[in-house]
Amino acid sequence: MFNRKISLIPLSLALILVLLPLVGCIPKSPLSQKNPVTVLGSLEGNNSNVKNAEVILTKGKLSVVETVPLTNNKFEASLKVPVGQWDLSVILVDKLGMPLFQSKPQTINVTGRDPISIELILRPADSIIFIEINLDDYIFREKAMRARIHFNDDVHEIIRDSIDEPLGKEISLSPGSYEFKIELYSESFRAGDKLGIGMWEVIDLAENETKTITWYPEVDEVIISGKIETLLPAPKHLQYSLEDAQVTLTWDPILLDETLGYLILVQKDPLERFELLNSTPIKDHSFTHDLDEKEIVHNLIYVVAGVTRNGLVGYYSKISIIDP
Structure with a gap:
């Protein structure tokens, strides 16, 4: 019999020895790969102020910016970014870095397999418009706490916490013509809290313009006069x-200047109301009523009242007729 000494290798060490030769064979994770994204663009017309194009890719808090020169109104930029979904936009700037044109933001998917080439349509950069609402002569200035500003179908809302705060807003808009109106509200934007209906008007916003609009609520003077009529x-x-x-x-006639004429009424049945015999006031102070056979045998009650030029009916004078 021979005595054998058997060495036991720990299992964890064995696994490491087995795995070490395979480390170089593990493929790179697609999350760590970068894929080239080529962005092409052109600017119609001739704008000598445009110098550079800023190509911007953003994802959450991450952003990649590539600045390239504009040559013959065209530019091309190539960026390598990790796979995933990115938001792409391009801004054309002048030599001072002021935005002149910008693309409409769009979402791209970087897959890590094939290069991506994108062509963009550029439009003028947004201009700035300041809206100032002047409530100095507005009767509800202490109730106007909210406002809705309409530019075509877009609505911008303003809320202030106290009457000491100004009511206004800074808004970025693409150059162009807009249908514009403002509506004022009190405690909420519910229909019942609307203080007035705004009137539509047209405004123009030029390229690279900063415009201020001071808006006054539409009001009109109402003159109320009256006199006491008895x-x-x-x-x-x-x-x-x-x-x-x-x-x-x-x-007897009523000798007052405001007397227009007289109304005559008759009651044929005590259970019924009086019936008006003349729809238009008469100026005479006499009136003839033709009876039929049925009315003659009943007691009739007549009343006469004066009417003013403003249509106010005066006190009644009553008389009863008893057919003998």
Whole structure:
């Protein structure tokens, strides 16, 4: 019998020995790869102020900026960025770095497999417009705490916390013509808190322009005048005469300048309201009412009232007719 000495290698060390030869064979993670992105652009027309193009790729808090010169109104930039989704924009600037044109932001996917080439359409850079709302002569200036500013279909909202704060806003817009209006609100933007309906108007915003608009709420002066008008007194000495099927009423005229005429009413049944016999006030101070056979056998009650030039009906003068 021979005695054998067996050496036991720890398992962790064995695994390391096995894995070490394979380290060089592990492929590089696609997350660490960089893929070239080529951005091409051109500017229509001839703008000698444009000197450089700033190509900007952003993802969250990360950004990559490449500045290239503009040659014959064209530029080309190549950037190597990690795979993933990036937001791309280009700004054309003058020699001082002031933006003159910019592209519409767009999202690109860098896959790590194939190079990406992108052509952009450039538009004039945004201009700045300052909106100042002047409430000095506005009757609801202490209630106007909010405003909505409309530029075409875009709406910008302003909220102030106290009446001591100015009501205004700085807004970036592309150059062009806009339909514009402002609406004022009190405690909220609910319809019931709207203080007035704004009026649409057209404004123009030029390229590279900084414009200030001082807006005043649309108001108009309302002049209210009036006079006190009293009721006309009841006509005096109302009398009647009954002959065959006719009732003739007479009364003394109301000798006041505001008297336009007289209304005559009759009640044929105590359970019914009075019936107006003349829709238009008469100027005479007598009136004849033709009766039918049914009315003759009933008690009739007539009233006469004066009417002013403003249509105010005065006190009634009443008389009863009893058919014998």
